[in-house]
Amino acid sequence: MKDDEALEILAKSNYGVLCVYDGKYPYGVPVNYVYEDGFIYIHSAKEGHKIESVKFFDRVCFTVVGSSQVMENEFSTKYESVIIFGRAEILQDEQVIPALRNLVYKYSPHYTDEAERIIQDFSKDVAVIKIEVEHVQGKANR
Incomplete structure (x- = not known):
């Protein structure tokens, strides 16, 4: 698949x-995210295994499955998937606000006014992991 x-x-x-x-170990955690202009943004608590791992080693992998359908009678699966390799950094305080807004626009587009109040009230209590996409691989069986 082309990039x-x-x-x-x-x-x-x-x-x-x-x-x-x-x-010591690789660690994979399912997350919501938003992709914009070559970067992936992930909402996070300021502390925890995910954050400590990014601080320890900034190279990450991010995987999505766009769609999948088991073709039972064909003993196969139709799918599309993407693997990203990149470097992560942890955003905090005022840096998180634009990313949080983009997450709201993606996941709750009808509640932007309510979300803006929450973002202003709690943005100092959260972090955002920002991943610069360095390499992308896509694969599909359609």
Whole structure:
């Protein structure tokens, strides 16, 4: 699959798996996210295994499955998937506000006014992981 098609799947999918490394084990965690202009943004608590792993090792992998359908009678599956390799950084405080807004626009577009109040009240209590996409691989069986 060409990179632009893979990035379209990344942009339209609803959840992915962020894979990080803590020095002992790989760790994959399902997350909601938003993709914009070569970056993936993931809402997070300021502390925890995911954040500590990104601080330890900034290289990450992010995977999404855009669609899938088991073809029982064909012993196969139709699917489209994307794997991203990149470097992560942790945004905090005022840096998180634009990313949180983009997450709201993606997941709750009819509640932007309510979300704006929540973002203003709680943005200092959350972090955002920002991943710069360095390499993308897409694969499909349609």
